[in-house]
Amino acid sequence: MASALDVKLPGLDCGLCGYRTCDEFQGQLPANPDLLRRCVHLSKENASPVAASEAVPSLPIAATQAVCGGCSGAPAGARRRVRQEQAPWHDSLGREFDFYLEHFPEEPGPREIIIPHNPMITREMEIRKGDILIGRPLGMSCGCPITHCGVVMEVEARTGVIVWCVTGPLGPRQNGYKDLGYYIAEGYEGLVHEARCELKFGMRYYFQPKMCMLQWRHSGLINYLNRNQGHYQIRVEGLWIG
Numbered sequence: 001m002a003s004a005l006d007v008k009l010p011g012l013d014c015g016l017c018g019y020r021t022c023d024e025f026q027g028q029l030p031a032n033p034d035l036l037r038r039c040v041h042l043s044k045e046n047a048s049p050v051a052a053s054e055a056v057p058s059l060p061i062a063a064t065q066a067v068c069g070g071c072s073g074a075p076a077g078a079r080r081r082v083r084q085e086q087a088p089w090h091d092s093l094g095r096e097f098d099f100y101l102e103h104f105p106e107e108p109g110p111r112e113i114i115i116p117h118n119p120m121i122t123r124e125m126e127i128r129k130g131d132i133l134i135g136r137p138l139g140m141s142c143g144c145p146i147t148h149c150g151v152v153m154e155v156e157a158r159t160g161v162i163v164w165c166v167t168g169p170l171g172p173r174q175n176g177y178k179d180l181g182y183y184i185a186e187g188y189e190g191l192v193h194e195a196r197c198e199l200k201f202g203m204r205y206y207f208q209p210k211m212c213m214l215q216w217r218h219s220g221l222i223n224y225l226n227r228n229q230g231h232y233q234i235r236v237e238g239l240w241i242g
Contacts, residue, residue: 119160
């Protein structure tokens, strides 16, 4: 059995281990090698470096990606870069998308606007700013198979609408949580540093949330767009996956 320090993690940043990234998880292994059992992508024998890389084939590596013609009007500081571990502008299933959506740097994760399937739950559960929640977006709102975890940022008790920042499962495991059950994902807010085309208000685009555990493309209509130095701030609504 290979030492935990020698094992190569798959680099999927899926979050199932309770940490946001494989690099963050790897940093915990010297002090606590038993954590390696949390990685569901490695073999039961904790895998050798070779076995781990074979278990999760890597996607083609792209060194650079030229800025598309539509993006050339953006400020010079807004040049787009491409993730090294993934083919340019394709999700983990090989589907094309138009931009990466990133979270605000001062917040713990992507900002999502949601409403429980029963909006009364927001009042009945006394949801407050700072609460840790779990729930799953169901049906036409996305149909994501992953249970989401997050920290409440804003609450509208009258309508039941909640704005939270989606995080990994470590917070709920360590600090407890309130379970929303199923909810509807109404929209995302965040920043765009990487895009392959010009973004326009009122247009629907395919995009990939930068911290999506499945690395799947989403679709949404941009109904707020503000170009700042080096990035766009946007809100997308009318969400679905695929």
